[in-house]
Amino acid sequence: MLFDWFTFAAQLVNFLILAWLLKRFLFKPILEAIDQREKLIANQLHEAEESKANTGREFERFQQKNSEFDRQRGDLLTNAILEINAERQKLMEQTRVEVESLRLRLQESLRNEQLNVGSEIIRRTREEVFTVVRKTLDDLASANLEEQMTTVFIKQINELNSDQWGMLNSALCKPGGEIYVRSAFEMPVSQQIAIKNVINGNFKLLADIKFETSPQFISGIELITNGYKVSWNIEDYLISLEANITDLLNQRSDLMTEKVS
Amino acid sequence: MRISPDEMVFFEYGFVKINFTIVTTWAIMLFMVIGSILVTRKLVIKTKISRWQSILEMVVTGIKEQIEEVGLHKSKTYIGFLGTLFLFLFTSNLLTILPVYEPPTSSLSTTAALAVSVFFAVPVFNIMEHGILDYLRSYVKPLPIMLPFHIISEFSRTLALAVRLFGNMMSGVIILGILITITPLVFPIVMTAFGLLTGSVQSYIFTILATVFIAAAANETETEVNT
16 A cells, blocks of 8 residues: 555654754754854954953054154153253363462462562572672772762763763753752761762752662662663663573473473 | 655654654744744844854854845745745755654655645745735736646645655655665765755755745746746
């Protein structure tokens, strides 16, 4: 028998039952599991995307901070270099001023020392020259130095050139003027008379000449009247000597200063 | 020679007959239901799953995608019916490797029952989807004169489904029986393997045709509703 109605009906029912059972125990659980897992994966992907986006934002923020930091560091470095340069310039200037001050003080010190040494040399030279001259004159002419100086002074008056003579004459002839003769020593009367005679004789005067002793003189005689002066003084020679020695000392001082610089 | 397993009757009481077809069907049902309960017992929803679950999901997803490819977009509605149809036919045919086994699908009663199930499934799903009025209206479209042709079409395709599956499966069994009688060595094994292939293809074809019928009716009704 090819077809059986009972079998047909039974198989129909069997199949429907099987369909319901499989839907209940197979397809539904599996599809739900797939759906849930897909949802889970979708969530995870979404979270991963968010995380990636956050990471991107964090990375951008980090880069921004980094560039800001670089810029600030560059600014600080530039400022530091500028401050260091300024400080160096300031210190250099300060040092230069101090060196200049020291150099000036050294120069001043050298100059003072030079002056002191010069003064001492002048003083000693004068004393020595005077002693030597005095001794020489004593030894050679049997006359003391004062007499020789008086003789030289008188000779100087006699040998005045015309201009000097004219100027002295006009000074002597002014009314009310005192005539002083100053010397470093107490001049003997004979010498006073000799000088008085020479002046009055040469300039046709009868003037009263006053003789004074000036301790500032080392050795010499000077005639002063109405602002005009005729003198013979060993100091003139000494001044010349002093000038020469001063020049010599100045040259040495310059050499020392150059070495110090 | 026994053409159908219906002829092997174990118990008979009046109209009621418990034959080999029904018994094997129950066995297959029991096997499938218990197997389903066992395999879905330890389903996990984590991203890492077991190989068995992966295979299971591949099978179910494959059936679902086939249904969607044919044109039924709400595949979850149809997978219970169509998936069961395919798995039942496939399992029935696969078990032919067992000795003394005869697939219930080699019984015309079984294939006819399955075809009638499809016959009724088409309007049931269509009515569930679009309502009874739209479904009935589709029989008189585009013209009322088409009504008898639609009805003939419904019956003829159901008959075609039933006879096609029955013919293929029954012929396979009969050919195998004949070959065992003639050449008992080697050749029956080849034919059994060939029968497995044929059975699998027939399972696929039957299911796809059922899906196409349901999809065609559903889409036809949908198109007409839209126009």
